[in-house]
Every structure is written in C-alpha cells, then in structure tokens.
Amino acid sequence: QIGLGYAGLRDLPPPAEAATLTVRDVDTAFESMGALSGQGSQARRRELVHRLFGAATVDEQRMLGGLVTGELRQGAQAGLLADAIAVAALVPAGTIRRALLLAGDLKLVAVAALLGGAPALAEFALTVGRPIAPMLAQSAADVGTALAATGVPAAVDDKLDGVRIQVHREGETVAVFSRSLDDLTGRMPEVVQQVLRLPVARVVLDGEALAVGPDGRPMPFQDTASRSMRRESGSLRAYFFDALHVDGSDLIDEPGAVRWAALDEVVPEEMRVRRVMVSGEAEAEAAFQASLSAGHEGVVVKAAEAAYDVGRRGSAWVKVKPRHTLDLVVLAVEWGHGRRTGKLSNLHLGARDPRGGGFVMLGKTFKGLTDQMLAWQTEKLLSLAVERGDWVVKVRPELVVEVAFDGVQRSTRYPGGVALRFARVLRYREDKPASEADTIDAVLALL
Template identity: 65%
Template sequence: MLFADVAATSAAVAATSGRKAKIDLLAATLRGFSPAEAEPGAAFLAGELRRRQTGVGWASLTQVPPPAEQPTLTVTDVAEAVDRLAAVSGAGSQARRRQELHALFGAATAAEQLLLRGLFTGEVRQGALAGILADAVAKAAGIEPATVRRALLLSGDLAVVAAAALTGGAPALAEFSVQVGRPLAPMLAQAAATVEEALAVTGTPAMADVKLDGVRVQVHKSGDEVAIFSRSLDDITGRLPDIVTVVRALPQAELVLDGEAIAFDPAGRPMPFQVTASLAATRTGADSGLSAYFFDLLRVDGENLIDEPGHRRWHALAETVPAPMVIGRTPVGSAEAATDAFAQAVRAGHEGLVLKAVDAPYDVGRRGGAWVKVKPRHTLDLVVLAVEWGHGRRKGWLSNLHLGARDPRTGGFVMLGKTFKGLTDEMLRWQTERFQRLAVDKGDWVVTVRPEQVVEIAFDGVQTSPRYPGGVALRFARVLRYRDDKKAGEADTIDDVLRIKDGAGPNG
C-alpha cells in the first residue's frame, strides 16, 4: 500500500467528528494492508512509530527537502526508513541521519510530509484514539470488538494486535494472555470528588488503598530475571536496581506485580512527585533511592489472576509479598470509615485514596468504576493571558488557555501553565468569540489577549518548573467555570500559589 493512502486516511479521520465514520475510514485502510504491512501500517494509523528512539526531533525537521509531486513511498518503505534512522550511531551519525531523513522527506508528497512530521514528533492529531482503532481492527478482521480490546489490553501493543487480527483472526488473538516479561496496560482509576461519591460507584464493602504520588511500576519476575515497566510500558529496569534486587529475592519463580515506586524524606514523608520522577529517570550507583509498594498481583508461578475478584488477588498478594512492600490499605464498609482513611492518608502526606470494588477483576487498561480515586481538590481564580487555536475536532476554536496568577508587587501576571481540560463545546464556542474580542495580537497559532477574563481552575498540586517565570506550574489543571463576577484585580496571586506548594493553602 502507498503511504499516501495512510496519510489520506489520517487526514480524513482528523476531519471527521463521528466515531462510526472514523471507524469505517480506518477499517477500509486496514483491510488493504498486506501481512507485512499490517503492523507498521496500524502503528502509523495510531499516530505512532514502531521505534521510540529515532534521533529525529523538531530541529531535524526544520530544513527538509520540498515535497514530491507524486506519491511513490509504500508503507514498507517508510517502516524500513524509520528502522535505518533508529540504527544510525557512531562517528558521522548526524550527517548519515540527515541524509536518510532528507531522502525520506524528499520522496514524500506534502500530505505525506505532514503525517511524517506528526509521527516523528508524536503529535498526530487525528482523533484516532486506541479504542477507535481497536474497533476499526475488529471491523476490518470481522472479529468481536471485545476480543480485540482484551488482546490489546493484555499485550499493550495495538500494532501487534492489529497484525494478529488481520492475519490470524480470533484464534490468533486468543493466544494473548498475561506473560512474564511482556508488559500489559495497567488498570486505571476514575476520579470522584468525595469518598461518598466514590463508594456510590464501587459499592461497599470496599478496599481503601493509600494513593501514592509515585511512579507506576509493573514488575515481572522469571527466575533470576526481573524486568520493570512504566505506566507507558517502557522498560525502566536499569533505573531501579534496588527494586530489582528486592523482587529477585522473593521465593516465587514467576511474578507479575502492579505497584508504585516512591521516594521518602528522612522523616518518612513522601517526597514530591518531581523528586521521585527524577530519581526514576537516572540511576545513581546501586540505589535509586526509591521504594516499591505493590497493590496487585496479576500472575504467580504459572497462575494468571487478572480474571479473579479483587479480594482473591489481594489475599494472594499478601501471601506473596512481605507486608512492608504492600500498599497501605484498609477495608471500609461505610462512608465514615472511608473518610477517616482518607484523612489519615492526606495527613501522612499522600495524595488521597483509591477505593476499590472487592469483587472486580483486574480490568486491564481500562478506567472503569471498579477503582475510584479521591484527592483533595485545589482551586484558584486565574486570568487568561493567551489562547491557542485547537487541533482535530477543536480546529477552528480557541482552545488551550495560558493561565496567569496576579503579581501584587508589579500589577502584572505570572504564567503558571496551559490547559484545555474541562472545556465543553459550549465553552469553546463562547471563549472563541470572547477572546477574539480581547485579542491584542492574533498570531497564526497563539492569540494574546488583554488580561481581563477570570477563570476558575481546579488542579492537583503545584510543582517546581523552570519553564515558567514564577518557577512553578499547576499539576493536572482543568477548567471549572468562567468567573464573570470577578475582575482580574481580584484574581488569586502568585503568593497564593506558592502557599499551596508549601502546604499552607491559599489563605495561609
């Protein structure tokens, strides 16, 4: 298949808002792949390259040859070019990589170059999320969508699942199971504002797990071999040698454990996420400075447990892992008990709780109602400083907000980050009109506005950030509502933000 056909499908999917229409477009293209093209082609449709490290970034893409007039590249041509780019190393590698990249882009049409840029930068904005593409694979292969989703969740690799489905059908997908050494997409938790709201979803009794602000780790053991994978299924084994040592010492021959790695200060309080993430990113000697706490057991000595109810998996975990390595957890039968557990977790410096349904299986890769997280919610009234034009289904609307806190010393505003989370279609329409009226500079990408509009923002915390002038940024910021009842001079200040970072709250 020509790579131009993939590019055309990607563009058509980006211009289409309906889920069914997206699935139809993707399925038609998937059916056209040869067996050899199925895996890389599915990855391209998902907006991904099969190689995570290619040495190609934004700087490399600023000076590429003009596009070709006619399409000649095949899916296989592009896949092989990416493989060659990823393999470039040693003396003269920069020149060889540039030559390879220019050869690829020089053979690509304008539409193909657009998709290639998105693939290399990880910014293909077409709205073809994993769930949509999984359903498209099911339609193309004539398989039940649930069968494809389960195989995807067990393998964590959509392209591999697509290739298996397109070439081997349902029998090929039935071979996917929990395998030691192959990471699977982790079960996720939805969010609730209160423990009462969470228990309404999970039911009672429930298990209340302390929510650590750490790095999600999935640990696989086979004999003396131990591998550790991140939430995004990257292999981070080499960064956590002390956790490898601890798990290797466990007596079981086979294990697949789900948990968190986190750093504590000398007083036993959890360190900020940035500290944990930094320690997990670089290995120092034989000790990463992180401790692992496990909350689920997915396989032990040849037995898969993901379809077992939570209480059985947790009992097996308690029998497998020493108590100090198990997450802090409390059975709760009422909102009062859950509220007490929540308060204790927050006082200890943790993020909150994850309330879990005791009879639910491990729902690989899904954010269902079996796990519900509850965290203290911070809010601030901030001022919109600029807005970015949206992509995909938000194309034509002003979307991503630049948020600023008031600086009482200068009368100006300190930028704290950006967000488009929480915006409804109605809000997008309203703010597109509003901010064009407030615009002082209408760039092609960013519209700078008069700092007049106050917006209420919810967020999970404040972290250090050299990226912004105030040295801090909001974590997981999302829009709650616009505050037309407030003027910019009444917005919260950078001092309020710093007090939250220091744990004092906005009013000290």
C-alpha cells in the first residue's frame, strides 16, 4: 500500500546499463513512497519512482513494475515463505504458521524465528484489537471432491461474494479489518453498530461484509466494494462464520465445531452465514444448489474437527463455485515476458456483437495456458496478424477460445461495460467459426 499503480509507471526513465540496485535499496524506496502524504506528495512520489527505476536495468524495471502492479507471478506466497522460514530457523512449520496467524506479519515472525527460535515464537498470542492473518480455502470442482478432502461430518457454508472482514470488540470499542489486515472501521459504521449490539464484552469474529438490496438478495461484489470505500445506496451488513475469541477464551486451536458453537451463542442467526451440517454428498449438493438459488457465488465446505489455520490453502476449508464458460474470439495478444519471452501470451478476448457486427472486448487473460498451448498460439496468431507492435499484436478475429470464469462484473475499462472475473483458457475451438462465438448479450445476461 504505497500509493503507486499503473498510472505512476508512465513515462519511466530509460533503464540503467549495469545492475547496482540491492534489495535494501528497493525496500527503502518503496517504504519512502508509502510514507508520503499531503500536498506535494504526488510529485515527490514521482521523483522517487524515477530515481528507483532509473537505477534499474531492463530486467529489474520489469520485475519492479510487476511488483507494483501485482502482476509478478513468482509463487512466493505466504505459505511457501512460512515453510522456508521454518527450515531456516530449524523449527516446525506448524509453529511458524501459528505465529504468523497471531502476528499477522511475516517479517515479525521471520525475525523472531531466526533470532529467538521456538521460545520467541511461543510469545505470540491473540490480542483483541490486533488483526491476525485469516484462514483460507482451497478450491474444488464439485462438492464431492471437497468432501473427500474435509471428511465428514462437515459444514457447508454459503460463500458470500462480499468483503472479508475480521471484527475485534473490546468493550465499546470495535475495529474492523480487511483480509489484508487494513483498518476498515471508519468505512463500515453499520458493521460497528451491529457488533456493538452483541451480548459480549470481548470478541474476535471472522466473516463477510455484504451489500444487500431492497429485496434482501446480495448485490454484486462491485457494489459491496464501492460501499466499503464510501457511502452509496445499498445496506452493508455483516455476516459471520467463525469465532476466534469470546470473552477471554481463545478459540483458534479448538475444532471448528467448538468455534461454531461459540459463534451461535453470541451472534444471532440473522448475522450468521447460513451453515448446513452434512454427512454425505447428496446433502452437500442440496446445500450448494440452495446457496446458488439465494444469489451467492457457491459454498465453502469445512472440516468440523479442524483448528483455525493460516498460510497454505489446506484441505480443512474447500470452496466450490459453479464454472461458467464462454466461447470468445481472440482480438489481439501481447508478447510475454520472463519465461514467456518470445511467446505470444496475454489474450485480448471479445464477444460477438449480433447487432452492430464485429466483436466487443471483455478483457485479457494469460491464465490456463500450458507451454504447449503457448507455442501453438504464438505460431497460429502470428499467421493471423494484421498489425505487429513491440508489445501488442492485433489479429484477424477468427480464432475461437473456450474460456472459464467465475462471474461477470461491470467495468468502464472495456467497451461492453462488463468484464470477466478470473478468466482462464480451457481450450481452443478450431472447429468453431467466429460467427458462432458467444454474444455480448449472453455475457450481459450473466451480469
């Protein structure tokens, strides 16, 4: 959170010839950018950006740009780093993950592990008012696969398409934190009031904030996200699915069933995520279909005996969402970088316009592409090229690709006013002409 994004990377200075930057130089530069505020901060941030990127080589500029924009896919997620720290510090990985859960800061945990070992890590404790890293879920294609991972009995929770929140209450003081542990308290006064009405003095709850329409059904994620940033139409409500602390009792090491029982005691049903306990696939499938009918994006299947964990996406929580697919047309493609240098990678996707003719762009994706697909599409798309730039190659709109995605959202970035969420390539449809691709009307219907 340093106030720098795509716009701040325009008109960068030419790259340096020799590599001189150190990790410390980069960390110091980013920290300085993040500390800026008030009048003149934008100009000062620009100076720091130019100084940093001017000292970077071509490859270093590319990596720094990826770090800033969130497009650097190097695989170093929190779970992997936690395991690495455990090996380096000669302590069990579970000890690192528990400390990370309680500290919410990988750097603090790394320092404690490397300098103090297990005794230093044992000093981390849940503190009401200080956010902790949330437990995450892995994905499965269907509820049967999810149950195979969690075992039975299991809980099947509605998966709300809202903003993940962690709420801490100490007496009359309430704090609301995001999934990334940012403070959202001032942006969610309704959530604060809901929690203040609970019959409890000290509590830490895990849940979702969701914008709900007049009909009581959930509104699209964009409405929830914008509502959490500023006041807009639509009521923002809190729905909780876990209790981590209740009136002096830490619950993170307790089985899910114990935590959920504590949740039921202090949080009324209308403030809880709908949960169905199941012992088989038929019951889980029924709960899944009921969740979709209620307007939610799927379910999370949860092991009843699992403790609250962090770091890797383990098998204790497994999310299941319906998979939407569309047959779209490739309009252009971008040259890749890193290990994809020399290959055409990021696809520009379009839906057919049945009225005006042509195609309407919906977004881009490079996900789901295997090395074999990259090689094939590079040769194929170059044969369809009508304009070859240094970065983007425009092609004749002839190649159809089947794309899976999680949903559709409104977007002012693309001509159709919509964009696909988490789009990834499944396969190419050489058997299908572009005239039979899905239409923009079909995409708008999903919205």
